[in-house]
Amino acid sequence: MDDLETQNIELQLLLQAIYLKYGYDFRNYAKASIKRRVQHRMTKDGFESISAMQHKLLYDVSFFETLLLDMSINVTEMFRDPGFYFALRKFVVAELKKFPFLKIWHAGCATGEEVYSMAILLKEEGLYDRTQIYATDMNEIVLKQAKDGIFNISRLKQYTANYQKAGGQESFSDYYVAHYDHVVMDKSLKENILFSDHNLATDGVFGEMNLIMCRNVLIYFNRELQHRALGLFFDSLCTDGFLCLGSKESIRFSEYSDTFEDVVREEKIYRRIS
Amino acid sequence: MNNRFEAVVIGSSAGGIKALTAVLTALPKEFPLPIIIVQHLHPDSDSYLAQILGAKCELKVKQADEKETIAEGVIYIAPPNYHLLVEEDRSFSLSIEGSVNFARPSVDVLFETAIYAYRNKIIGIILTGANNDGHQGVKRIKQMGGYVIVQDPATAEADAMPRAAIAATKVDKILPLEQIGPYLLQLVNRSTKKTRYNEK
Known part of the structure; x- marks a missing residue:
């Protein structure tokens, strides 16, 4: 040995x-x-x-x-992969508007940048007021940062560019207040977000969702744990509910492949069909 | 699987596309090992490098997919903006953890994890680049008993990366760019033939 x-x-x-x-x-x-x-x-x-x-x-x-x-890797950014958010606006929002009430789950939200991105998108599309967002992570330290909604100002230039590429309709600076070296996200973005502790390796279903975001989390799991997480997402989604994965992740090659159809294939947006 | 070598890993940065082309086009379709490459690219550059190299090489070139099983005789390119890691079962995994040596993908991350899977049966190659990514990786390869080839800094478009690798450890070969491909082929053929002969 x-x-x-x-x-x-x-x-x-x-x-x-x-x-x-x-x-x-x-x-x-x-x-x-x-x-x-x-x-x-x-x-x-x-x-x-x-x-x-x-x-x-x-x-x-x-x-x-x-x-x-x-x-636990907590690297994230606002409107990470702007093309994904653009596709969400273009191909998914109209479908979401058909639901009277929306539940969205961000699984593995880390420090929350993508949660706030989603909140901004929903506000601009007139969906925020009927949405409940559940933002979960296994790590309570990063979850607290997510809840605080305070981010380092150094990356703001990139976030603003991402926001614009993602089809942002307003001025990105409307959504935060700058204080010295950091920015505080607008309080109204947090009103319908529930931050809570949840571990994809050990915890279960907690509600029926219309859309689940879990981007760049599954890449850290082995096949067995990926299967567990995808099963959890399948069980948590309503029929016709959406699943959004990271750009290098896929539901294809998993046992759940047949239960989801492609909505935007290259952006890894899927929809539960059975 | 008694061959001396079972995988090739390559790291390159500034000027790397030209250098990779020179090395990889020297290899025939029968080249028996997987070749895994980290080339530093702009985060948004997508899969064009695999397309460029694929059009010029005899070997199949593709971007490495998460959980993909590594096959012999295929050239794999790390996706831009992700670290590429090798698992012990010889499949790939990806990570978006922070930059290492200011780079993502990082050469060190690939080399360090490729060692877990291939131990001493690995050939590491460092080509042109304007940073020091890869110097830890080549050191680890040498500690494990693998083989390291570095592009002669005098023939590199940017010499910092080969220089850092040479300074980090006692490398096996320093070669001008145009000799790296033929030498690699010879090295791999020699070790494969010897094993076959011994088996008889």
């Missing part, structure tokens, strides 16, 4: 320890990314091995929180 195999055993034990002690289940995440990030934390903090790190992890909650932030 070589060192790499021993490290795999250590990693498996570490993920088991995290699950048993803290309830976060990374055991069915795609391994390469988790392993790389665990190893980088190990090197950065001067541990000799993953096992040595496990000891600290079990007895030091703050160290666990650091590692949790390393392991």
Whole structure:
């Protein structure tokens, strides 16, 4: 047995320890990314091995929180992939207008940039007042940031460009107030958003949705966990409900392929048909 | 599967499209290994690199898909704006975690994870580029007992990336651009034939 195999055993034990002690289940995440990030934390903090790190992890909650932030990727942006939001406006909004009341679930919303993007889009399309948005993430630290709706000003130029490419109808600056190095999103965008803790690896269905957004979350899961999450989305969607995945994710090649039709294939917008 | 090598990974940046073309067009249709490439591109550039190279190479060229099983004799390109990772079962996964060495996709991320899957049976190649991405990756490949080829900085459109790789570890070969493809072919053929002979 070589060192790499021993490290795999250590990693498996570490993920088991995290699950048993803290309830976060990374055991069915795609391994390469988790392993790389665990190893980088190990090197950065001067541990000799993953096992040595496990000891600290079990007895030091703050160290666990650091590692949790390393392991859960919270990179996001406003109107990420503007073409997706443009397609949403063009091909999905008219369908959403047929529902008297809308429930939208953002699964794995991270720091919330895409939730606010959706709220803006719904406002401009006259749908916001009849919509309830559920924004969920497994990580309470990032969820709090999402709820606060305060973002660093450094990326605003890009967000404004994204907003325009996404078919934005107003001036993007109407939706925030700038304070020194950050911006505070307009309070009215938050009125119909419920931020809450939900883990796609361990939690279940909590309501019937008209649209589910889960973009760039499934790429971190192995096939088994992807299957679980897609099953959860299938069970949560009403018939004719929409599922939006990340640009490199797909429902095709999964067991749920036949239960969804393409709405905008290249933007990974699907609709439940059975 | 007793061959000395089982995969080739390549990192390139500024000037990389020309350099990749030079290397990859030297390889015949029968080239037996998968070739996995990170070329730094503009985040919005989509799949045009796979199209450009596909039109010129004898080998099949495609953008790597998430969860796709890696096949022999195929050239895979990392999608723009995503890191490309190799899983131990020799399939791909993608990630949008932050830039590494100011790059996404990052050469280091590909190389470091390719080692998990291919151990010492890997050939890493660093071509032209104006940053230092890949230097950690080549170091790891050498630590694991793999093989590293670096483009001679004097023949590189941007020499920072090859220089960083050469400074990071004792690389096996430093070659002018036009010799890299033929050398790679020779290296792989030699190791494959030797194994076949031993099996007899």
